Amino acid sequence: MNAFSRNPADRVVVVGGGVAGLSTALRLAPRPVTLVTASPLGLGTATGWAQGGIASAMGADDSASLHAADTEAAGAGLTEPDVALRIAAEGPRLIDWLVSLGAPFDRSEDGALALGLEAAHSRRRIVRAGGDSTGARVLETLVAAVLNAPWIEVVSAAVTDLLRDEAGAVAGVVAESDGARFRIPARAVVLATGGLGGLYASTTNPPGATGRGIALAARAGATLRDMEFVQFHPTAIAAGRDPMPLATEALRGEGARLIDETGAAVMAGIAGGDLAPRDVVARGIFQALQRGRTVYLDTRGALGAAMPTRFPTVAALCASAGINPATQAIPVRPAAHYHMGGVKVDAHGASSVPGLYACGEVSSTGLHGANRLASNSLLEGLAYAGFIADGLDAPPPRRILPDTAPRRAGSELAAIRAVMETKVGVVREEAGLSAAVAELSPLAETCDAALVASLIASSALSRQESRGAHWRSDHPHQAPARHTETTSAGVAAPALAE
Known part of the structure; x- marks a missing residue:
C-alpha cells in the first residue's frame, strides 16, 4: 500500500531505522505504520555499530533492582529511580522477544546466554551477539521482521519538517527524496532519529548523527531536557x-x-x-x-x-x-559517543507537543541521568517502543496547516564540529562555552545542526557545576541535583530534579 493512500486518521509515522524505530514500528501492530528512513533500511544507524550489547538482569545472582541501582549510580543524581527500575525489569522479556524473532545471541556450552561484564555494572549482565557485533546482529533481526510485517511500509526519505494541525498537534511529516518534497499526514509521529555525536570532530557516530530529530522537535516547540550531557566514549x-x-x-x-x-x-x-x-x-x-x-x-x-x-x-x-x-x-x-539529553518524554514516550513521541537516543526518559551506564541504550530503545505502543493516544489530525520553508541540515557542519570539539568537549569552562554560543547562535535560525549545537552549548553554560559527563573546570563541584529544561527559544533556569 502506498504511503499516501493510507488514512491519516489511522497512520503512525515512525522516523528512523535503528533499534528504536524498527522496534516501535513492530510493536505498534496492528496499527498501520509508515517507517521513514534517511538511509536504506539497515544502513546508516548507530545501532549497527553498537559493539557492547544489551544490559539485562538474566543471571541467577542478578535482579532488576541491582541493575537499576547500577544505573542510578552511573547517572550521577539525575537518573529517575522509577524509570530505571521499570526499564531494568523489562530486560529479560525484551531479550526473549528478540530471541523469538531469531536474534542469534551468544551462548555458553550449556546453551544459556553468555553474559559479559562492562564498566560500572556490579554483575555480568551484558547479552551479546557475535561477540562485539551485537548491534549489527540485532539490527539484522529487526530489519527482517519489519520486511515481513504487513502493517509496516518503508519510505526512504529525509524528514525535513513536522506538520501541525490547527489545534497545534503534530499531524505528520514533510519529507524529501531525490529533490522532491512531499507530505505524509498521520495521527502521530514517533521520532527515533538517534544521536548527535556527528556535531563533534571526534566521534564514534555515523556522519548523519547531527541531532536532526531534536531540531525537528525543538522547532515544533517541544521541551528538551539536559542537552549538555554528551557522553564521550x-x-x-x-x-x-x-x-x-x-x-x-x-x-x-x-x-x-x-x-x-x-x-x-x-x-x-x-x-x-x-x-x-x-x-x-x-x-x-x-x-x-x-x-x-x-x-x-x-x-x-x-x-x-x-x-x-x-x-x-x-x-x-x-x-x-x-x-x-x-x-x-x-x-x-x-x-x-552518546547523548543523554534530548526530547523530554513521559512514561509513554510522549513529548510536550500533542501527537509527537520520541524513542531511543533522541529522547530524555530519565533513565541515563548525567551519564549513561554501558549497554543501557539498546535496552531503553526496545523498552520505550513497547511503552509508546501501549500508551499512544493521539486524536485524528484536524485541518493540517501549510508546512514551513526547509532548513539546512548542516551546510556549516565542518565549522560547527570544530567549535564543539574545542569549546564544548570533555572538559568545559565559561569562556569557551560563551564563545561557542556566540559563534553558533547566528547560524541556528536556518541550520538545524547549528540549532542543536547551540542548545548544547547554552545548556552547558547554564549548568555551573560538574556532574556526570558535564565537567566544568571552573565549577568542579556538584550543586543540588537539577535538570536543565530547554526550548528553541532559549535555556530555562535549571529545574530541581524530582
Whole structure:
C-alpha cells in the first residue's frame, strides 16, 4: 500500500531505522505504520555499530533492582529511580522477544546466554551477539521482521519538517527524496532519529548523527531536557579516521588496561580504575593527553590473540589500521559517543507537543541521568517502543496547516564540529562555552545542526557545576541535583530534579 493512500486518521509515522524505530514500528501492530528512513533500511544507524550489547538482569545472582541501582549510580543524581527500575525489569522479556524473532545471541556450552561484564555494572549482565557485533546482529533481526510485517511500509526519505494541525498537534511529516518534497499526514509521529555525536570532530557516530530529530522537535516547540550531557566514549581508536572506530568497553571488562607510552597505568589511583564509569575514564584519558601523554588500550597477550574470535569487529578495525592487538597496544582517545539529553518524554514516550513521541537516543526518559551506564541504550530503545505502543493516544489530525520553508541540515557542519570539539568537549569552562554560543547562535535560525549545537552549548553554560559527563573546570563541584529544561527559544533556569 502506498504511503499516501493510507488514512491519516489511522497512520503512525515512525522516523528512523535503528533499534528504536524498527522496534516501535513492530510493536505498534496492528496499527498501520509508515517507517521513514534517511538511509536504506539497515544502513546508516548507530545501532549497527553498537559493539557492547544489551544490559539485562538474566543471571541467577542478578535482579532488576541491582541493575537499576547500577544505573542510578552511573547517572550521577539525575537518573529517575522509577524509570530505571521499570526499564531494568523489562530486560529479560525484551531479550526473549528478540530471541523469538531469531536474534542469534551468544551462548555458553550449556546453551544459556553468555553474559559479559562492562564498566560500572556490579554483575555480568551484558547479552551479546557475535561477540562485539551485537548491534549489527540485532539490527539484522529487526530489519527482517519489519520486511515481513504487513502493517509496516518503508519510505526512504529525509524528514525535513513536522506538520501541525490547527489545534497545534503534530499531524505528520514533510519529507524529501531525490529533490522532491512531499507530505505524509498521520495521527502521530514517533521520532527515533538517534544521536548527535556527528556535531563533534571526534566521534564514534555515523556522519548523519547531527541531532536532526531534536531540531525537528525543538522547532515544533517541544521541551528538551539536559542537552549538555554528551557522553564521550573513552576508547575510540586514534587511527586518523572519521568517524573514529570504537574499541568496546567490554575489552576492559575482560582485562584490557589503559596505559601511557611508558607503560604506566593511566587510571592508577582513581576509584574504579579501568572499570570506572565512562565519564571518569574519559576525563582520565583526556587529562593524560593534555599532559602530553599518549594513551593506549593494552590487550597484548592472550586477550589480543583471542580477539579475532571473541571481538571480531574490533580485531578487524585494528587490522585495517595496521595494528596487531596481540602484540601492539591500541592508541585511544575520548570521542563523542552518546547523548543523554534530548526530547523530554513521559512514561509513554510522549513529548510536550500533542501527537509527537520520541524513542531511543533522541529522547530524555530519565533513565541515563548525567551519564549513561554501558549497554543501557539498546535496552531503553526496545523498552520505550513497547511503552509508546501501549500508551499512544493521539486524536485524528484536524485541518493540517501549510508546512514551513526547509532548513539546512548542516551546510556549516565542518565549522560547527570544530567549535564543539574545542569549546564544548570533555572538559568545559565559561569562556569557551560563551564563545561557542556566540559563534553558533547566528547560524541556528536556518541550520538545524547549528540549532542543536547551540542548545548544547547554552545548556552547558547554564549548568555551573560538574556532574556526570558535564565537567566544568571552573565549577568542579556538584550543586543540588537539577535538570536543565530547554526550548528553541532559549535555556530555562535549571529545574530541581524530582
